[in-house]
C-alpha cells in the first residue's frame with residue numbers, strides 16, 4: 001500500500017471496513033492520518049506501523065468507514081433562518097396549509113402579506129394548489145401568497161393589489177403568465193413565474209448578521225450529524241460567501257463549501273456577462289486551498305416539476321393537480337437560446353462552472369444544445385459543466401451528457417417524495433427516463449447526488465430532506481412515499497454506485513476531486529464512521545443508517 005512520508009500518524013482507524021472509493025472501489029482495514037491528510041490506507045499491520053507514542057488509535061470493531069459525504073446542491077443560508085420568525089408545521093394536507101394561514105391572520109396585521117413558500121403541491125395528500133376561494137375564506141383581509149418554486153397560488157386581495165384582473169397583460173419581456181378560467185377569463189389565482197409582480201413584502205422579522213452567524217453553524221453541525229462534510233451552495237451571493245469565510249476564520253465552519261454565485265438571466269446581456277466575469281474575479285475562485293471556494297455560477301432555465309412549469313418536450317396536459325388549463329402548454333423556458341449561448345460561452349471562457357436549474361426534458365435538451373454549440377469552439381469538460389436537477393431526460397440526453405462531460409446534480413429524495421404525483425399526472429411510461437441514474441452511470445456520465453435543501457434545519461423534517469442515506473436508499477430501491485412498487489427499477493443504482501454518487505462523483509462535480517471524495521493518500525482526512533454496513537445490510541436498513549463519527553480534516 002502506498003504510504004506518504006514516514007511521519008508518525010496522528011490518528012489511525014483500524015479493524016474496520018474502509019470503503020476507499022478509489023478507482024477500483026478497494027476496501028481496506030485501516031487508515032492513517034497526519035496533518036489533516038490521509039497518509040496511508042491498507043491492512044492493519046502495514047498501517048499500524050505508523051503508530052507512534054502520540055498516535056490516537058481507534059479500533060473500529062469491523063465498522064464501515066466512508067469518505068465524508070458530499071451534497072452537491074444545497075441552500076444553507078436561507079435554510080438556516082427559515083424558522084427564524086416562527087416555526088413551520090409539517091404540511092401534509094390542504095387543511096394543514098389553510099389552518100396555518102388562518103393562524104397567521106391572528107398575528108399579521110390586516111392588509112399585510114402572509115407568505116408561505118415552498119410547500120410543494122406534489123407532496124400534499126390532495127395533490128393540488130389551495131384555490132383562490134380557499135385562501136379568501138381563511139384570509140379575506142390579508143393578501144396571501146402561497147408560493148412553490150417559481151409558481152404560486154394567491155388570493156383575491158393579492159390579485160387586486162397587483163392589478164391582475166381579466167384585462168391584465170404581462171409586461172413585455174416577462175416570461176410568466178397568470179392562469180385564467182377558460183370560461184370566464186378571470187384569473188384563477190395561479191401565477192406562473194410572475195410572483196415578482198405582486199411585490200409581496202413579508203412582515204416577518206429579518207435575521208441580523210449575528211443571527212446568521214449563530215444559526216449557520218447549527219445547520220452545519222446537523223449536516224455533519226448525517227455524515228456530510230462538503231456541500232455545494234448552488235446560488236449564493238458574495239455577502240454570503242464572505243460570511244462563510246468569517247465562520248471559517250472563527251473556526252466555526254464544519255463543512256467545506258463549494259459556492260456558485262447566482263447570476264440573473266433577465267436584463268441587458270452585456271450586463272449579465274459583466275456579472276459572470278465578476279464571479280471569476282472573486283478571490284476565492286482562484287484560491288483553491290481552503291474550506292470555502294467559489295467554483296462557478298448558477299442561473300435558472302425553466303420552471304419546476306413540483307409546481308407545473310418545468311419546460312417539457314411534449315405538452316404537460318390539462319391538469320387538476322397542477323391547475324393547467326391549456327392543452328398545448330409545455331411549461332416555461334426562462335432563457336432563449338441566443339442569450340443562454342452568450343452566458344455559457346462567457347462562463348466557460350472564464351473557466352467557471354456554469355449551472356442552471358433545468359428540470360423538464362425540453363429544457364434539458366435546450367441546455368445541451370447550447371453546451372454542444374459552445375463545445376465546438378471552447379472545450380467545456382474541464383469546467384465540469386453542470387445541469388441542476390435534470391429530472392426528465394431522454395436516452396439521447398443521457399448520452400450527450402456523457403459525451404460532452406456535462407454533470408447533472410440530482411436529488412433522489414424528490415423521487416421518494418414526488419413519484420406518487422408524477423405517475424398520476426404523467427403516467428408510468430412517460431417517466432421512463434425520470435432521474436435515469438443507472439443509464440447515466442452506464443453511459444459514463446458523472447452525476448452527483450444532493451438534496452436541494454432550502455428550508456429548515458433537520459435532515460428529514462427539512463425541505464428538501466438532506467439525509468444522504470435516504471437519498472442512497474431511494475437511488476438503490478426507486479421506492480417512494482405513498483406509492484406501491486418501484487419507479488422504473490431498471491434505473492436503480494447498485495450500492496457501490498450509490499456510494500460513489502455521494503462521494504467521488506460529487507467531489508468531481510464540485511471541482512474538489514483532488515482533495516476529497518475518496519480515501520487515498522494525500523487527500524483530506526474527511527471521513528465518517530457508520531453503524532451500518534451499506535454493502536451487505538438489509539436494503540431497507542440503508543435509510544436508517546446512523547453516523548457514529550464525522551471527521552473533517554480528521555478534526
Ligand SMILES: [Zn+2]
Pocket residue numbers: 073074075234452
Ligand atoms: Zn436549488
